[in-house]
Amino acid sequence: MKLFIDDANVRMIEWLCAYYPIDGVTTNPSILARYGTKPVETLKAIRKVIGKDRLLFVQTLSSESDKIMQEARKISWEFKDNTVIKIPVVPEGLRAIEYLAKEGLEICATAVYTPMQGYLAAKAGAKYIAPYVNRIDNLGYDGIGVAKTIQEIIENNDMEAEVLAAAFRNSQQVLELCRFGIAACTASPEVITGFLKNAEVTAAVNGFAADFAQISPKDWF
Ligand code: E4P
Numbered sequence: 001m002k003l004f005i006d007d008a009n010v011r012m013i014e015w016l017c018a019y020y021p022i023d024g025v026t027t028n029p030s031i032l033a034r035y036g037t038k039p040v041e042t043l044k045a046i047r048k049v050i051g052k053d054r055l056l057f058v059q060t061l062s063s064e065s066d067k068i069m070q071e072a073r074k075i076s077w078e079f080k081d082n083t084v085i086k087i088p089v090v091p092e093g094l095r096a097i098e099y100l101a102k103e104g105l106e107i108c109a110t111a112v113y114t115p116m117q118g119y120l121a122a123k124a125g126a127k128y129i130a131p132y133v134n135r136i137d138n139l140g141y142d143g144i145g146v147a148k149t150i151q152e153i154i155e156n157n158d159m160e161a162e163v164l165a166a167a168f169r170n171s172q173q174v175l176e177l178c179r180f181g182i183a184a185c186t187a188s189p190e191v192i193t194g195f196l197k198n199a200e201v202t203a204a205v206n207g208f209a210a211d212f213a214q215i216s217p218k219d220w221f
Contacts, residue, residue, distance in 0.1 A: 002023040003022055003184070004057070017051075022054065025056055028059045085100065087108070087109060107128070108127065109121030109128065109161075113135070122157075122160075131166065134167045134173065164183065166185070
């Protein structure tokens with residue numbers, strides 16, 4: 001399962017990329033708005049710290065398909081290779097996805113709440129499909145179930161899209177999809193650092209060091 005950071009805090013992203021096996025960064029307009037008034041500068045700074053090989057996801061803002069397409073081409077030109085354009089799966093977005101995918105742009109279909117949105121976006125040529133797991137749960141539906149269903153639709157119809165499950169609130173949700181073999185997940189720094197937060201593990205590691213320190217110098221040699 002590929003693992004992405006769903007955030008735009010440049011220092012945190014740099015730290016996470018140094019310590020965790022991270023495949024890239026996903027953003028959306030709300031995330032970028034949280035980190036200052038210059039989103040293009042923020043995205044450039046993120047690209048700098050993640051390097052040229054990791055993926056950077058940038059979402060379009062327009063609501064009409066022609067404008068979404070113009071915006072997507074501009075974003076793609078500005079941020080170059082390994083930039084994925086996020087487009088919401090509404091009728092105007094779906095039209096733009098189909099055109100842009102044919103032009104060769106990599107698209108992440110976003111704001112996905114239902115399996116049918118996932119199917120349509122995959123059929124239109126989106127490379128990634130992003131169901132919002134926790135937001136679906138909050139509506140009283142099954143977010144994990146929607147993500148799994150979309151993965152099955154893709155596999156059973158020989159489609160090429162990958163599920164990039166998004167909007168998590170805890171490690172358990174990510175773990176369940178990892179176990180299922182979902183292609184990718186994007187999570188906040190809080191959820192990602194939570195993967196390794198375990199007082200028992202910390203105590204065990206400290207115990208090894210303390211025991212060894214009693215019989216020898218601080219180091220092996
Ligand atoms: C990812 O593609 C989405 O932008 C993001 O995960 C939305 O989730 P939220 O519920 O954490 O805002």
